[in-house]
Amino acid sequence: MLLLIVIAAGSSDYHVFVFGDLTGSSVPGIYERVVAECTRLNPTFALTVGDQVWGYTNDEQELNHRWDDYFALVNGLAMPLYLCPGNNDIENAQMERLWRERSGKATYYSFDFGGDHYTVLDTSRWDNARTLPQAMLEWLAVDLAQAQGARYRVVVMHRPYWLAASLGGEPNPLMKLFEVNRVNLVLSGHVHFYCRKEINGITYISVPSSGGALPFLMFGTFFGYVWLTMADSGIVPEVVRLPAANN
Numbered sequence: 175m176l177l178l179i180v181i182a183a184g185s186s187d188y189h190v191f192v193f194g195d196l197t198g199s200s201v202p203g204i205y206e207r208v209v210a211e212c213t214r215l216n217p218t219f220a221l222t223v224g225d226q227v228w229g230y231t232n233d234e235q236e237l238n239h240r241w242d243d244y245f246a247l248v249n250g251l252a253m254p255l256y257l258c259p260g261n262n263d264i265e266n267a268q269m270e271r272l273w274r275e276r277s278g279k280a281t282y283y284s285f286d287f288g289g290d291h292y293t294v295l296d297t298s299r300w301d302n303a304r305t306l307p308q309a310m311l312e313w314l315a316v317d318l319a320q321a322q323g324a325r326y327r328v329v330v331m332h333r334p335y336w337l338a339a340s341l342g343g344e345p346n347p348l349m350k351l352f353e354v355n356r357v358n359l360v361l362s363g364h365v366h367f368y369c370r371k372e373i374n375g376i377t378y379i380s381v382p383s384s385g386g387a388l389p390f391l392m393f394g395t396f397f398g399y400v401w402l403t404m405a406d407s408g409i410v411p412e413v414v415r416l417p418a419a420n421n
Contacts, residue, residue: 186288188218191253192400194384195225195363196244197262204397205385207416209247211399219253219287223363223381224260224298224332232268241276256285256294260332260363264298282310284317290404291321295331295348303335303346311347318355326358326409334362336378340371352376359409361400368394368413379411 191212196205212220227240248255257277264270270281281296293314300306321327329352339345352360359377366383382398389395396415403410 187403187405188288189215190402190404191215191217191220192361192381192402193220193222194381194397194399195223195260195366195386196247196384197225197228197260197386199387200228200385201387201397204383204416205247208384208397208399209251211414211416212251212253215401217253217401220251220255221292221294221330221361222255222257223330223361224258225262225363225386226257226260227263229262229265229269232266234268234272237269237272238276241272245276256292256330258294258330258332258363259296259298261298264296266299282313284321286321286324288404289325291318291324291327293317293321293327293329295329297331297333297335300333302338303348306347311351314348315351315355318351318357322355325406326404327356328409329357329360331360331362333364334369334378334380336360336362336371336373337365337369337380340373340378349373349376359411365389366395368396368398370411370413377409377411379413382413382415 193208226244231237259273259281264273273281282294284293335346336349339349353374357376361379361381363381365380366386366389368382369380371378381400382396384399398415401412401414
C-alpha cells in the first residue's frame with residue numbers, strides 16, 4: 175500500500191527513511207527486510223520512532239547484548255541513522271545511561287538538514303503528555319521557537335499521545351506547542367499500526383511496525399515503513415507496506 179500526502183509548500187530535495195518499531199515481541203526476519211529496503215532506496219538519512227531493543231531486564235550485560243544485536247542489523251547502512259528512544263529502550267535510569275552510551279545521543283535532541291528542522295523527543299517513560307518532564311517541555315518550546323526560519327519542522331517521538339486527542343480527547347501540552355510553533359509533521363510509533371490524522375493543520379503519522387508484533391487485525395496493521403520526500407513543493411510521506419505474502 176502506498177499513500178501520498180502533500181502537506182505544505184516551502185530548499186533542496188532529499189529523502190528520509192523512517193523505521194517503525196523493532197520490539198516488542200519482534201517477528202524474526204522482518205526488520206532485516208526493512209533494513210534491506212532502506213539500503214536499496216539509499217535515502218539521505220534514516221530515522222526511527224523508538225523500540226530498538228527489548229527491555230524488561232536490569233541485567234546490564236544482557237542489555238548490552240541486545241544493543242549489540244540491534245547495531246549488527248543496522249551497522250551496514252551507508253547513511254546516518256537518528257534513533258528515537260522508546261519505552262523498551264529506556265525504562266529506568268540504568269537504561270537511560272546505556273541509551274546515552276550506546277546511541278551516542280541525549281534522550282532528546284534536534285538537528286537541521288536541508289533547511290529543515292528535526293526534533294526527537296523522549297516519551298519513553300510517561301504514559302501521557304501531561305506527565306512529561308517540565309524541563310523537556312521548556313527545551314522543546316525554545317527549540318521550536320528558534321526553528322521558525324526552517325522550511326519545515328518535523329517532530330519524532332515514540333508514544334502517539336495525539337491519538338487520544340484525535341478520538342475526541344483533550345489536546346495535550348505537546349500538541350499546543352506544535353501548533354503555536356507551526357510544526358508540519360509528527361511521526362510516532364509504539365502502537366504497531368499505521369494511522370494518519372490531520373489535526374489543526376499538522377499531519378500526524380503513526381508509523382507501521384517494522385518488526386514488532388502486530389497487535390490485532392484491522393486496517394493499518396501491517397509491517398512496513400515510511401518514505402519521506404522533502405521538497406520545495408511539500409513533504410510527501412509514502413507509507414509502504416511489505417508484501418503480505420512475507421508478513
